[in-house]
Amino acid sequence: MRLSIRNQFAGTVVAVAVGEVMSTVKVRLTGGQEVTAAITAESVRDLGLAEGTSVLVLVKSTEASVATGAVDRISIRNRLTGVVSSVDHGHVMTTVKITLDGGEALTAAITRDGAEDLDLADGTQVTALVKSTEVSIALPPG
Structure with missing residues (x-):
């Protein structure tokens, strides 16, 4: 899939905090800096996010x-x-x-x-x- 989002960073999930509705996912980018995403708990489950998961971080x-x-x-x-x-x-x-x-x-x-x-x-x-x-x-x- 191609996206118009310019900022696409490879990284690895280092922490997941799951709430009733919303969750936070902390990702270490390949360069070492960390980014936190606040996404739905449903998305965490659907994507199977856990420590060690390789992901892409997207920011418009x-x-x-x-x-x-x-x-x-x-x-x-x-x-x-x-x-x-x-x-x-x-x-x-x-x-x-x-x-x-x-x-x-x-x-x-x-x-x-x-x-x-x-x-x-x-x-x-x-x-x-x-x-x-x-x-x-x-x-x-x-």
């Missing part, structure tokens, strides 16, 4: 925010650190490509005003922020 580029400097005292679980590798300004929106510390490439689509306010440029150290409710989990093909 519009669901990734970008921060410079320290990110303290915030409820967003997913804070992926890296360096800006390119900035492409459109009239209203900007595409920011980030090379994560583990080597993966993440794309964030943010407003041009936001990108300009942050003075984003190649080489800028950033943290990509993604709410756990905006992370999807898929099983790899095959």
Whole structure:
């Protein structure tokens, strides 16, 4: 299956906490950073997710925010650190490509005003922020 979601990361499930309706799944990406997904308990069962399961982590580029400097005292679980590798300004929106510390490439689509306010440029150290409710989990093909 081909998807329009730009951010697709391979990883391994390292923890699953199953609730009555919702669950959290923590995944270690191949580069070493961890991502938490909040998905339904039904999805955890249907996908057979457990520690050691190989998965794909999916994040739409519009669901990734970008921060410079320290990110303290915030409820967003997913804070992926890296360096800006390119900035492409459109009239209203900007595409920011980030090379994560583990080597993966993440794309964030943010407003041009936001990108300009942050003075984003190649080489800028950033943290990509993604709410756990905006992370999807898929099983790899095959």
